[in-house]
Amino acid sequence: MSISVGTPAPPSVSINSPANGATVSGTVTVSGVASDGVAISSVQLSIDGGAFSTVSGTSNWSYSLNSNSLSNSSHSLSAKVNDSAGQSATSSLVDFTVNNASTSTDCTLYASPSGSSGNSGTSPSAPKSFSAAASATQPGSVLCLLGGTYNLSSSFTPPNSGTPSSWIVYKNYDSTPVYFVYTGPANANSIFRITNGGSFPSGGPAYLEFRGLNLNGQGNSGDAFWCGGTHHLRFISNTMHDTGGSGIATRDCDYLTADHNLVYHNGYLPSSTSVPQWYGWTSGISFNSDQWFDNYSGFHNIISNNIVVGEFDSSPNHTDGNGIILDLSSGSYDPSTANTPPALIVNNVVYGNGGRCILGYIVTNFWFVNNTCFKNDLDTLESNFGS
Template sequence: MTIEFLQHTLFFPMMIHGLGFLSLSASLVLPWALTGLVQGQKITESLVKDVRQSFPVQQMSLPSRKLISQVSTATTYYVSATGNDRNSGLTTSSAFRTIQRAADLTRPGDTVLIMNGEYTNAPGRGAVLGISRSGTANAWIKFKAYPGHSPKIRHNTWNGIGFAKQVSYIEINGLEVIGNNANVTLSYALSQKYNSSNVLTNGNCINLDGRGGGIHHIRILNNKVHDCGGSGISATGADYVTVDNNTVYNNSWYSVYGTSGMSLLQNWNSDGNQGYKMFITNNRVYNNRMYVPWIQRGVITDGNGIIVDISKSGTNGAYKGRTLIANNISYKNGGSGILTHESEHVDIVNNTAYFNQQSPELKKKGDIYAGYSSDIKIFNNIIYPSPGTNTNTNLYSNVMNRNVTYDYNLYPNLAVVIVRGIHDVIGDPQFVNASNGDFHLRSSSPAINRGYYWSSLTSDFEGTPRPSGSGYDIGADEYR
């Protein structure tokens, strides 16, 4: 898609990632000031639902992940489903009713604790929680579940949680965000495949859109994100984003925009740091899939588990920072489990991808692969494709890819392995119960102690120290 097209289009807040051969990806966004103007009525229908490359590998050190302490003047606000926005919000017994009421008062260092209950978008609003105030480097603003509670954000508008441009130093922690899929049938969604302004089918769960003013230093932690017609967790034009320990599923079903479970699109340089700045780690991502064609091409293009998209031409030039995608479990998605498209400086390490490419249109892409990309390292991954699909692809080798290294990965017997590293392992990974989502390794697994020593990755999907034996295991879980 051309820049001229983007400049002359009415934008809506969905992530678009077109991945067809020689195609460009794009993103559309409705300006923040307009997101509160659209509110659709509820639909009453029920849901119908072998390239060898040189070594050694140069690794980047991970920065400190310690939480930043709050300033002494910080305020804690409380929100409860039985609260009242006329309250002070300063105690559990005087809690606000809406999260937005607290958000509109926050200053650097403040925390909003959200108690049990269901929180929905008010009529005419574009999000249940619209974040427009920033923290600082020494005083983040945090929106967290009250200890022991499991609050739910349910919406049928553009975003469950949306971020204004230029917002920074925000943490979202321990929330459940639920979209509108249960109120949409596939037949209805297909009837809307040319309607880019239908909030009922196109809404996202958690959406950061920094085009026109970059977003930076955002942490999305420990959330459950599901059933949004659009993207699950998406960040466009952002920098220093950590997406860790989330469960993301059943998204991207009905949107006309090419969306995925998790996506980073056109990353933004807030500084010149070339170390790790973007982290997608320890997430479980599954059953995200496109059923409605991307409106710009009329075909199924995405519905991936995790994608890093067009960082070669970020919102202010090629992205200089490095991205770590590690310890994720990505399975049964419509597109690939994990991929990069027109991107660079990405390490895809110790992930488990299983039975992805569920969309027939995408079965030759690969469960984990890089396309039109450079400086990509794909190490220590278990890549277990669906029957009749590829583990990876060489469509982009030599001409379109530069310095893309696959090695120390494990592929099952009889898998179609297009690009193979000299230390790759062929064999049954021996999962405990993959059909039920249990990807722990049995004691006889050939993945044990066969991985590359990735020294900056010191734990696995569940926090177990890595390595736990004589060497690194392959895959998201370290055997113990």
């Protein structure tokens, strides 16, 4: 007598809803099915190639997605099933489009320059102050800023994090411009400082989006946006100018998106400062020492559709002042140890900067695609790097 032992079927997973090509809004239930010849241990979901989050259920699974935490544009979903034998499988991508309501209806909190901490912040007629509204954020919050000037005498650090499915969004309320003006001393403080000083990946608030804001350093601030030791941040359609550093600068971060921003006239030394060493020596958009939040092989960091002009390295080094830079791997200058996650630099317009147009310096896994470079390398104290 012989006994034939069959090979267990491998795991498989698919997404049934939303359908490929669907347009969604509000809170959406993502659902699907999974199967395995052994035993399913977990099913996970990834949004836009980001980290996988565990869903509810296994063979029939679901996940609640707040699409207000995503931009009104095209996005993608993929699911992964893991079994008790250590096998896994990933679904086909499902592409979908988010089309949420206008800025006037997707807000959950409101702030204005004249707002009060005693107001509810739940309507444009009863806005909180900016700091009070920020303190009231929670995962899924959309903090809408009424037009006007918000003066910051020191760095603003977002007090709360979102989650993978429910980001926290800071955005302008309508077509009236929102200005954040740094009124502090020339001490190189960033305007928005997204870090708590800790190490990656828990070095600061995460799952945050900043959209449609104007940041003015008045020649005294450090970077407009600074990320240190954290992950999952989006900078979209902002304007950053007159800082002593970068428009967007990051160190030891991952899953960053900088899209459709205007970055101009940054990197200059104030007329008087006690810390001149903290000014200049950077680039308009600078991603330094990008870290691996996970082992996803797709793009982690994206710099796209930005305009970067007038960056200058006012430090004695005169080696930077580039439009865009991917700089170093874990702070090391040893090319043999470079290991940075995949980054895409695409469709940017970079001109009139003191240093190079776009630079990858001691990094790996980067793609520069369809960028426009014109009349860079204007700093006569720098080497002739070319445009």
